[in-house]
Amino acid sequence: xxxxxxxxxxxxxxxxxxxxxxxxxxxxxxxxxxxxxxxxxxxxxxxxxxxxxxxxxxxxxxxxxxxxxxxxxxxxxxxxxxxxxxxxxxxxxxxxxxxxxxxxxxxxxxxxxxxxxxxxxxxxxxxxxxxxxxxxxxxxxxxxxxxxxxxxxxxxxxxxxxxxxxxxxxxxxxxxxxxxxxxxxxxxxxxxxxxxxxxxxxxxxxxxxxxxxxxxxxxxxxxxxxxxxxxxxxxxxxxxxxxxxxxxxxxxxxxxxxxxxxxxxxxxxxxxxxxxxxxxxxxxxxxxxxxxxxxxxxxxxxxxxxxxxxxxxxxxxxxxxxxxxxxxxxxxxxxxxxxxxxxxxxxxxxxxxxxxxxxxxxxxxxxxxxxxxxxxxxxxxxxxxxxxxxxxxxxxxxxxxxxxxxxxxxxxxxxxxxxxxxxxxxxxxxxxx
Amino acid sequence: xxxxxxxxxxxxxxxxxxxxxxxxxxxxxxxxxxxxxxxxxxxxxxxxxxxxxxxxxxxxxxxxxxxxxxxxxxxxxxxxxxxxxxxxxxxxxxxxxxxxxxxxxxxxxxxxxxxxxxxxxxxxxxxxxxxxxxxxxxxxxxxxxxxxxxxxxxxxxxxxxxxxxxxxxxxxxxxxxxxxxxxxxxxxxxxxxxxxxxxxxxxxxxxxxxxxxxxxxxxxxxxxxxxxxxxxxxxxxxxxxxxxxxxxxxxxxxxxxxxxxxxxxxxxxxxxxxxxxxxxxxxxxxxxxxxxxxxxxxxxxxxxxxxxxxxxxxxxxxxxxxxxxxxxxxxxxxxxxxxxxxxxxxxxxxxxxxxxxxxxxxxxxxxxxxxxxxxxxxxxxxxxxxxxxxxxxxxxxxxxxxxxxxxxxxxxxxxxxxxxxxxxxxxxxxxxx
Numbered sequence: 001x002x003x004x005x006x007x008x009x010x011x012x013x014x015x016x017x018x019x020x021x022x023x024x025x026x027x028x029x030x031x032x033x034x035x036x037x038x039x040x041x042x043x044x045x046x047x048x049x050x051x052x053x054x055x056x057x058x059x060x061x062x063x064x065x066x067x068x069x070x071x072x073x074x075x076x077x078x079x080x081x082x083x084x085x086x087x088x089x090x091x092x093x094x095x096x097x098x099x100x101x102x103x104x105x106x107x108x109x110x111x112x113x114x115x116x117x118x119x120x121x122x123x124x125x126x127x128x129x130x131x132x133x134x135x136x137x138x139x140x141x142x143x144x145x146x147x148x149x150x151x152x153x154x155x156x157x158x159x160x161x162x163x164x165x166x167x168x169x170x171x172x173x174x175x176x177x178x179x180x181x182x183x184x185x186x187x188x189x190x191x192x193x194x195x196x197x198x199x200x201x202x203x204x205x206x207x208x209x210x211x212x213x214x215x216x217x218x219x220x221x222x223x224x225x226x227x228x229x230x231x232x233x234x235x236x237x238x239x240x241x242x243x244x245x246x247x248x249x250x251x252x253x254x255x256x257x258x259x260x261x262x263x264x265x266x267x268x269x270x271x272x273x274x275x276x277x278x279x280x281x282x283x284x285x286x287x288x289x290x291x292x293x294x295x296x297x298x299x300x301x302x303x304x305x306x307x308x309x310x311x312x313x314x315x316x317x318x319x320x321x322x323x324x325x326x327x328x329x330x331x332x333x334x335x336x337x338x339x340x341x342x343x344x345x346x347x348x349x350x351x352x353x354x355x356x357x358x359x360x361x362x363x364x365x366x367x368x369x370x371x372x373x374x375x376x377x378x379x380x381x382x383x384x385x386x387x388x389x390x391x392x393x394x395x396x397x398x399x400x401x402x403x404x405x406x407x408x409x410x411x412x413x414x415x416x417x418x419x420x421x422x423x424x425x426x427x428x429x430x431x432x433x
Numbered sequence: 434x435x436x437x438x439x440x441x442x443x444x445x446x447x448x449x450x451x452x453x454x455x456x457x458x459x460x461x462x463x464x465x466x467x468x469x470x471x472x473x474x475x476x477x478x479x480x481x482x483x484x485x486x487x488x489x490x491x492x493x494x495x496x497x498x499x500x501x502x503x504x505x506x507x508x509x510x511x512x513x514x515x516x517x518x519x520x521x522x523x524x525x526x527x528x529x530x531x532x533x534x535x536x537x538x539x540x541x542x543x544x545x546x547x548x549x550x551x552x553x554x555x556x557x558x559x560x561x562x563x564x565x566x567x568x569x570x571x572x573x574x575x576x577x578x579x580x581x582x583x584x585x586x587x588x589x590x591x592x593x594x595x596x597x598x599x600x601x602x603x604x605x606x607x608x609x610x611x612x613x614x615x616x617x618x619x620x621x622x623x624x625x626x627x628x629x630x631x632x633x634x635x636x637x638x639x640x641x642x643x644x645x646x647x648x649x650x651x652x653x654x655x656x657x658x659x660x661x662x663x664x665x666x667x668x669x670x671x672x673x674x675x676x677x678x679x680x681x682x683x684x685x686x687x688x689x690x691x692x693x694x695x696x697x698x699x700x701x702x703x704x705x706x707x708x709x710x711x712x713x714x715x716x717x718x719x720x721x722x723x724x725x726x727x728x729x730x731x732x733x734x735x736x737x738x739x740x741x742x743x744x745x746x747x748x749x750x751x752x753x754x755x756x757x758x759x760x761x762x763x764x765x766x767x768x769x770x771x772x773x774x775x776x777x778x779x780x781x782x783x784x785x786x787x788x789x790x791x792x793x794x795x796x797x798x799x800x801x802x803x804x805x806x807x808x809x810x811x812x813x814x815x816x817x818x819x820x821x822x823x824x825x826x827x828x829x830x831x832x833x834x835x836x837x838x839x840x841x842x843x844x845x846x847x848x849x850x851x852x853x854x855x856x857x858x859x860x861x862x863x864x865x866x
Contacts, residue, residue, distance in 0.1 A: 045584060045858045062495040069856040071628035081630045084584045084858070103588070136857070151478060151517045155536070195504035197514045423502040424569070425478045425517070 015039070015338060016097055016107035018087050018275075020047050020070045023307035023327030024113035030335020032077035036342055039105055041083045041097065045069055048136065051324055052394060054176065056139040057265075058183040059147070059191070059423040063136045087114070090278040092300060109302050109338060112289070113331065114273035116308035116322060121269055126247040130264040133176055142265055144425045146184065149262040150192060151425070153199045164260035166204040169252045171244055172268035173210025174218070175364040178227055180265055181208040182367040185234040190368075191423070206236045207261070209254060211243040211268075216364060216372075218321060223372040226382050230366040244268075270322065272309040279303065284311050288319075293354035295334050306330035314357060325360050363390045448472070448771060449530055449540035451520050452706075453480050453503045456740035456760030457546035463768020465510035469775055472538055474516045474530065478502055481569065484757055485827060487609065489572040490698075491616040492580070492624070492856040496569045520547070523711040525733060542735050542771060545722070546764065547706035549741035549755060554702055559680040563697040566609055575698055577858045579617065582695040583625060584858070586632045597693035599637040602685045604677055605701035606643025607651070608797040611660055613698055614641040615800040618667040623801075624856070639669045640694070642687060644676040644701075649797060649805075651754060656805040659815050663799040677701075703755065705742040712736065717744050721752075726787035728767050739763035747790055758793050796823045 015031065017024045020042035028040045049066040056063055074080045086100035096104040118132035131138050131145070146168060153165035168188075170181040188204035195201070208215075208231065215231075215238065216224040228238050239254065246253035251261040276283035279300055283289060288311035290298055295312065297303040306312070307327030312320045320326050337352040361375040363386070371390040373381040381389060448464065450457045453475035461473045482499040489496055507513045519533035529537040551565035564571050564578070579601060586598035601621075603614040621637035628634070641648075641664065648664075648671065649657040661671050672687070679686035684694040705720035712733055714722055721744035723731055728745065730736040739745070740760030745753045753759050770785040794808040796819070804819040814822060 045580060045856070062497040063857055064495040067857050069628070071625075072856065075627045078630070083588065085588075147478060155516065155518075192504075194508045195502070197511070423478070423505065424496055424500050 014108045016041065016105055017111040017113060018097065019113035019115060021113060021115050021307060021327060022324045023331040024111065025073065026328045026331025027111050027113065027335040028074060028080050030332050031339055032074065032080060034079060034339050034343055036079060038080045039083055040070065040080060041085055041087060041105065042070060043086045045084045047073060053133055053139050054179045054183055056136065057133055057142040057180065058187050059143050067136065092279060111334065112275045112303065112305040112309060113307045113327065114275050114309050116270040116272050118266060119269040119271035129247045129249060130171060130266040132266040133180065145263050147423060147425050150201060154196050162199065164251065165262045166199065167261040168263040169207045169209060169259060169261040170265045170267060171209050173208060173212065173215035173240065174267060175216065177208055177267035178215060178231065179365050180267055181206055181236045182231055182234055185236045186368055189235055207259065208236050208238045209242055209244060210240045213241050215240065218362065219372060219374050220380065223374060223380055223382060227364060227366045227372050230370045234367045275305060275309045294352035295330060295355055296352065304334055306334060320357055323362065326357055329357060330355055365390055447541045449474065449538055450544040450546060451530065452546035452548060454546060454548050454740060454760060455757045456764040457544065458506065459761045459764025460544050460546065460768040461507060461513050463765050464772055465507065465513060467512060467772045467776055469512060471513045472516060473503065473513060474518055474520060474538065475503060476519045478517045480506060486566055486572050487612045487616055489569065490566055490575040490613065491620050492576050493616065500569065525712060544767065545708045545736065545738040545742060546740045546760065547708050547742050549703040549705050551699060552702040552704035553699065562680045562682060563604060563699040565699040566613065578696050580856060580858050583634060587629050595632065597684065598695045599632065600694040601696040602640045602642060602692060602694040603698045603700060604642050606641060606645065606648035606673065607700060608649065610641055610700035611648060611664065612798050613700055614639055614669045615664055615667055618669050619801055622668055640692065641669050641671045642675055642677060643673045646674055648673065651795065652805060652807050653813065656807060656813055656815060660797060660799045660805055663803045667800045708738060708742045727785035728763060728788055729785065737767055739767060753790055756795065759790055762790060763788055798823055
């Protein structure tokens, strides 16, 4: 068995992949079984199916339903070693990745697929009052916050405070914000409807705030308008063209007025991981690393970047969007290309072929039985058929069979009953009263 | 709709139940629909199926698989209000329960079903190094500790440290310790077997330590011997007659010698909740409140106690064991008795009938396909048939249909594949290196 990690002086690793998201995992899978030692580094021991994270935040799914141990996914790939660790930097001269624990992992080819994080546009003081949705811990914290607000409302005697506790504001009209708002409205107006004795959860206010003129700017206007209508039918108050001016423990300030809200969820901005800093490069204003068509980092031979952390332009010169399908296609492409380049007849010498993105359809779910799909070039789908397609696609994309069966079962059950199985308050209570 | 909580001056509550475990929940269910206002108080918003908690700690099930929102269970019982709160004490003169948040909840009848907690027999300094298994948070912490130890072992270069990281000690030879040890052995020797490149998880050492002369003292000697054999076949080293002398960050001290272990799990002692203090009563040495045959607390009219926190003797004068089935039967009995006493023709005057325990069989699971069952009076079952019966019973006992289907599916899947779906390291890292 090859020894990719080699703390004991075995052959040094050749390919190091940082990040086990859709991109990094696809690279590792494409290299599985090759005669190349590969090391995959991630700060977690699991691959997270981020597109369904909002369902964990709204008690529809459990963390384990959308996360799969990385080692398990790659257990059949003896040439791929997995390291659970936090990357602190890259020493490009010595060709080694530095981990936070002080250890280093040498590489000959480095693939950076570290994704993106939330940004508060310089208002980091908003963060404690408005958690974002990037990790299982954050999803669990949001779930706890929403459910705890209803518990407090049930015991509140002051009508104003009760109303504040039953107001949830979602900031950001992108897919994350739209899906969160719709899912929270369902949770409050259906799943919790009969569970309280003093409050009526169906009167809970869910407000979706977007600074831009409309929702879902990545989608055609007609689909975005349909999505807005669907959300409003679910009871979501959509406020576009209104920028958030402040967020604190009492609520959100919009247009000079304070909207009292006990729960605020941040889905407004993402910024690429600090990979550019690691490489001493100037990122674009979203923090992304510019890459060549073959995904190689310009000016850093032997280093590649993909997914949300890379700025990759299509043939028309347009930057590719930060979508799971982009990262996954890039990862598969790069993994195969490296495999050929490093093991093929002309090993090492052949330049990598350019990446070409194939749009498999961009989707957003708007409530329990509606979704929108945009396949580009005017081809679209919306409503229940789109929801069915979305559900089918996401179930198939889930890594593990048992997960698929479990998620199918839960979706079916939840669809038939409006129930939410994972309504547990387990994270430490929110800091605010 | 009746108004059991009545923050707004509606009729004051009559029956207050503290604790939504098997006992308290059974009382509430028996009172559901009665013309009696009932308030159920618990520190969590969910009922936890504690007998399966060890499967969460060993990554076989997710928290939501064994926990069900209390409000959801009682959503069809309009006369039962649920309060999520921590009880700080009881004012028996004013007949009110004091919560940690300073609020009070008045009662006319009070049922205390607050269960038990772990005790370290005066060695509370052991607690940070040896978590027990009483809550979802603890189960998640144990899961994280065990999995993180293997991650560290994979990267460890010092053989001694690697061996320490791959040694798990379970303290306590009762059902909890036996089930934990068996399940951890399976996790290490099967589920993780092919997932690492430098360590061989099948060489992980699982040690079960019991101070007494044998395991499972609550079971007949033959069944306990069988259980020991089953554990040893799973690769568990069973050490009976050895008391733990010390536990620290390096490991466990037994018989003067230190057993280096990165993971220590405490399953040795339980102590009743502090309910006796609340009532100003002298508890027995396990902290339990002595109760009369009708479960009323002696010397505290209108107050009842049941489950792990009550000392209830059977006809032979033997204390009833701390089992879920005892608490559940007591809860159903008390709930029905109170319903009759408070709503029947001779409301208020009739004394409550005495509780009689019917042994439905005491079980412990020893590994993937073996269990022991003791039905008393010499009737027993062991091995695979016992495991099947145990699995069937526990699935049926689970509260919610969707849960049952999910748990069935996962058990079947895990049984066929040895897989563990919930192998997520999500709790904050363990304090020790």
